[in-house]
Amino acid sequence: MLIDSHCHLDKLDLTPYQNDFSCFMQEADKNQIEHMLCISIDLEAYPAMCDLVAPYPNISLSVGVHPNVHEGQDPSADELIALADNERVVAIGETGLDYFRSEGDLAWQHQRFINHIAASKATKKPLIIHNREAGADTLRILKEQGADQVGGVIHCFTEDWEFAQQAMDLNFYISFSGIVTFKNAKAIQDVAQKIPADRYLIETDSPYLAPTPFRGKSNYPMYVKHVAQYIADLRETDLETVSQQSNENFRRLFSV
Numbered sequence: 654m655l656i657d658s659h660c661h662l663d664k665l666d667l668t669p670y671q672n673d674f675s676c677f678m679q680e681a682d683k684n685q686i687e688h689m690l691c692i693s694i695d696l697e698a699y700p701a702m703c704d705l706v707a708p709y710p711n712i713s714l715s716v717g718v719h720p721n722v723h724e725g726q727d728p729s730a731d732e733l734i735a736l737a738d739n740e741r742v743v744a745i746g747e748t749g750l751d752y753f754r755s756e757g758d759l760a761w762q763h764q765r766f767i768n769h770i771a772a773s774k775a776t777k778k779p780l781i782i783h784n785r786e787a788g789a790d791t792l793r794i795l796k797e798q799g800a801d802q803v804g805g806v807i808h809c810f811t812e813d814w815e816f817a818q819q820a821m822d823l824n825f826y827i828s829f830s831g832i833v834t835f836k837n838a839k840a841i842q843d844v845a846q847k848i849p850a851d852r853y854l855i856e857t858d859s860p861y862l863a864p865t866p867f868r869g870k871s872n873y874p875m876y877v878k879h880v881a882q883y884i885a886d887l888r889e890t891d892l893e894t895v896s897q898q899s900n901e902n903f904r905r906l907f908s909v
Contacts, residue, residue, distance in 0.1 A: 654685050654686075655877050655900070656688045656689070656900045657686060657855075658690050658854040658855060658899075659747075659781065659856035660690065660692065660858065662674075662689065662859075664859075664860050665677065665873065678709060686874050688900075688903070689713070691712050691714050692715050692746070693716045693746075694717070694719035695718055695726075696725060696726045699736070713742075713909055714739070714742045714743070715744040716733060716742050717746040719747055723755075727761070730768045730769075733745060744779050744907060745773040745781070746783070746805070747781040748770075748782065749766060749784050749791055750784060751786070752785065763790075770795070771798070773800065780805030781808050782806065782825070784807060792819050792820065792823070800824075800825075803824075804823070804824030804826070804906070808828045808830075808858070809858050809862065810829055812844075814840075814843055817844045817847075817848060827854070828855065829856070830858045830862050831857060831858070831876065833883055833884065833887075834864040836865075842887055845884050845888070846888060851901075853899060855884065856880070857873065857874050859874055860872050864876055866879075867879075881896050881899065
């Protein structure tokens, strides 16, 4: 059994499943996907996302606004706290910094990040961190705002071992996506080999970043098996060991 610790189920291409989410869920069950964490990226789509997954107790939710979202509601900490008052919501985010897609004065992005950290501390629900080309500032803000009090996960990890060590010192887990299977991802593969067994998660970030051999195609939670198998090979162990360990880490972090 596998857990996909980060996916965007409301963004999936359901064409292969008769455009029917229930058909997709049946296929996920056949592929032994035990649990999924469906990640929020904006508040405008949030109610529909909640309605979509409501019939399925093996799907948890996060609440937050992605650092690249420029339109729509930019929530205060209090607004996030109110939305997180839901037993299905197990995390705050995804939040963080992105210097690849956003340019200019990014004070607004920093403040959004700080608001999410405040909501996480108030609700005691862990953070889901997005970091792209902003590693130093991401770590600095996490430290300055006391995010180690709640911890969380650096999702879709793309940094090096030094960054991973600093993140773990701040009480964060490291999550590997399909990127770890890419040929040019040597630094990420190095981290996947070195990381302590009790500090990693696996994810798809579907429908984005499909792993090899599906790279460039639409991604699905079922493909998390390919991420797990690749990590198992890197760590010279088996798929069952990686699946069990990452599942245990997920349940510990998110209290699922």
